[in-house]
Amino acid sequence: MTPPASAHSGTGRLPETGHAWHLTARPQGWPTPDDFALREEPVAEPADGQILVRNIHLSVDPYMRGRMSEAKSYVAPYKLNEPMYGGAVGVVLASRADGFAPGDHVLHDLGWREYATLAAKHATKVDPQAAPLTTYLGVLGMPGLTAYAGLMRVAAFQPGDAVFVSGAAGAVGSEVGQIAKLKGASRVIGSAGSDEKAEVLTGEYGFDAAINYKKAPVAEQLRKAAPEGIDVYFDNVGGEHLEAAIGALNLHGRIAVCGMISQYNATEPTPAPRNLSQIIAKRFRMEGLLVMDHQDLRPQFVREVSAWVRSGELTYRETVVEGVENTLDAFLGLLRGENIGKMIVTLGD
DSSP states (O other): OOOOTTOOSSSSOOOSEEEEEEEOSOOSSSOOGGGEEEEEEEOOOOOTTEEEEEEEEEEOOTHHHHHTSOSOOSSOOOOBTSBOOBOEEEEEEEEOSTTOOTTOEEEESBOSBSEEEEEGGGOEEOOTTTSOGGGGGTTTSHHHHHHHHIIIIISOOOTTOEEEESSTTBHHHHHHHHHHHHTTOSEEEEEESSHHHHHHHHHTSOOSEEEETTTSOHHHHHHHHOTTOEEEEEESSOTHHHHHHHHHEEEEEEEEEOOOGGGTTOSSOOOOOTTTTHHHHHOOEEEEOOGGGGGGGHHHHHHHHHHHHHHTSSOOOEEEEESGGGHHHHHHHHHTTOOSBEEEEEOOO
């Protein structure tokens, strides 16, 4: 049995209180700071089977916007006036669970807070010597598996496919494009919201072409970037991008729908792609993607992608915001597209 709750990695007493972000109102349209509150609350010592973790890095992700709504979805909404949830990496301060000891580093889902007391079965040990801790929230974490499963399984990628990725400068999209290149894509085109991001796609990530969707209609730019059409579209945006991709799809093309960030803050129904009827003539397939359905691919994903990261064949960027008090700013910045790569909030080593 690992040490009891009174044992921990440092000296002195365990923390008695910590800060956590609460959702205080359901956002209507774009979230505002008035919808949230950073509150101090007690830190519970672990009971049998539990661990107490000091969070080091927090993840903010686009899917969290959906959890702020009461609309029925694949995951329960955040409760009002209770701590929110999200990916986090931290260090164990105290343990009453077999297999976990103070000083261990773990990945878990009780983010948006400084300290988390949780059942050890809901935590996964990670090795800071094998890879930087932040990578377990990004390139080797949930976003990375989303990219891998979405491209390889949902979109049924084949060598020689031409691939278009929206939101391509983000944590998921940037990895999709690089995996496609490593797996033998004939052409990879990415869409992003600035010239700087477009240059990162071609200059650092190896995309064959990149478009700034704010400069001209997506369909017009995509026709120039992929004159022979596309076989796979990985959708993180929806809306105009989805319509443009349908127009560019070749016969028997595939669309993996990971997200539709362009619609997350809409207050009125958004029009569906006006050319969806092309699904008949082109016989394309469009399928939604939830990473939770593809956990069986994790060992294969970690094996392949970690090797590419070590060799330098696959690169990644992180946008890091410091301080738990700035978690909301990081999330709102993510929705505005202010990040390149994974958005991380760090609370200190």
